[in-house]
Amino acid sequence: MAERVIEADGIELCTESFGDPSDPTILLIMGIGASMLWWEEGFCRMLAGGGRFVIRYDHRDTGRSVTYEPGRPGYTGADLVGDAARVLAAHEITAAHVVGVSAGGALAQRLALDYADYVLSLILISTSSAVPGDRELPPPTEEFTRFVSDAHVDRSDTDSVIDYQVAYARVLAGGQRPFDETAARSLVRRDVDRAHDFTAVRNYDSLADGELSQAPLSSIAVPTLVIHGTADPMFPLRHGEALAEQIPEARLLTLKDAGHGVERADWTTIVSATLEHTAAE
Numbered sequence: 001m002a003e004r005v006i007e008a009d010g011i012e013l014c015t016e017s018f019g020d021p022s023d024p025t026i027l028l029i030m031g032i033g034a035s036m037l038w039w040e041e042g043f044c045r046m047l048a049g050g051g052r053f054v055i056r057y058d059h060r061d062t063g064r065s066v067t068y069e070p071g072r073p074g075y076t077g078a079d080l081v082g083d084a085a086r087v088l089a090a091h092e093i094t095a096a097h098v099v100g101v102s103a104g105g106a107l108a109q110r111l112a113l114d115y116a117d118y119v120l121s122l123i124l125i126s127t128s129s130a131v132p133g134d135r136e137l138p139p140p141t142e143e144f145t146r147f148v149s150d151a152h153v154d155r156s157d158t159d160s161v162i163d164y165q166v167a168y169a170r171v172l173a174g175g176q177r178p179f180d181e182t183a184a185r186s187l188v189r190r191d192v193d194r195a196h197d198f199t200a201v202r203n204y205d206s207l208a209d210g211e212l213s214q215a216p217l218s219s220i221a222v223p224t225l226v227i228h229g230t231a232d233p234m235f236p237l238r239h240g241e242a243l244a245e246q247i248p249e250a251r252l253l254t255l256k257d258a259g260h261g262v263e264r265a266d267w268t269t270i271v272s273a274t275l276e277h278t279a280a281e
Helices: 041-049 077-090 103-114 142-150 158-172 181-194 198-206 237-246 264-277
Strands: 004-008 011-018 025-029 053-057 096-101 119-125 224-229 251-255
Touching (some): 004 077, 011 041, 011 077, 025 077, 025 103, 041 264, 077 103, 096 103, 119 264, 224 237, 237 251, 251 264
Parallel strands (some): 025 053, 025 096, 096 119, 119 224, 224 251
Antiparallel strands (some): 004 011
């Protein structure tokens, strides 16, 4: 399908859909600062081939969606939650199964809390609780923390940005499996080349939360599947376990040796679990 730019509440969001609109809808929410390309086309087509209408979209300041001046984001985290609802409304979808990865998983949780009518079910991948709690959770790994602290990137230099993003992808992969640098570099280059202004992703560094629900995760009332890699360096496995414990009747699927994100080696497993979870009862 061709990309489609929707206009809602004075902003433009770039979306793309796969499959038959008459099939149950799956909305894919990517992590903060990442465009919809990180929901790779092959993955989306696998879901669509299973009888689902799949929608992916660019967050603000990524890809071809509305872009703001670096250092001056004209939106909040609450607006990003609302954007998911705006995408569904623009496609005339009254409710969807929502799949979020990393910070996109947090946005999906917030969507279920603040826009409950839009959410049929949740699948939360490589993420942690979006609501502050009293559980002690492990910090990121030392390798991850060291990279975030020490790695240098020149945002004005395309090659520097690409090298940084590839190195970051390597760290996120968790180190338990072979890392396909060629595939990662190709994806990163397409992401950088496609963006209106790739330097605008810095806006996420200063993003305010905005007005978000204070309801506990225990108030989420839709079927929820938590998927988490055992080698996730950003959110160690305990984060996924705790998330599944807090949401009523949530199920946990662990991916052995998987890092942070949706790795190609896990596509078949994730797609199968997603199709099962979103099947009509």
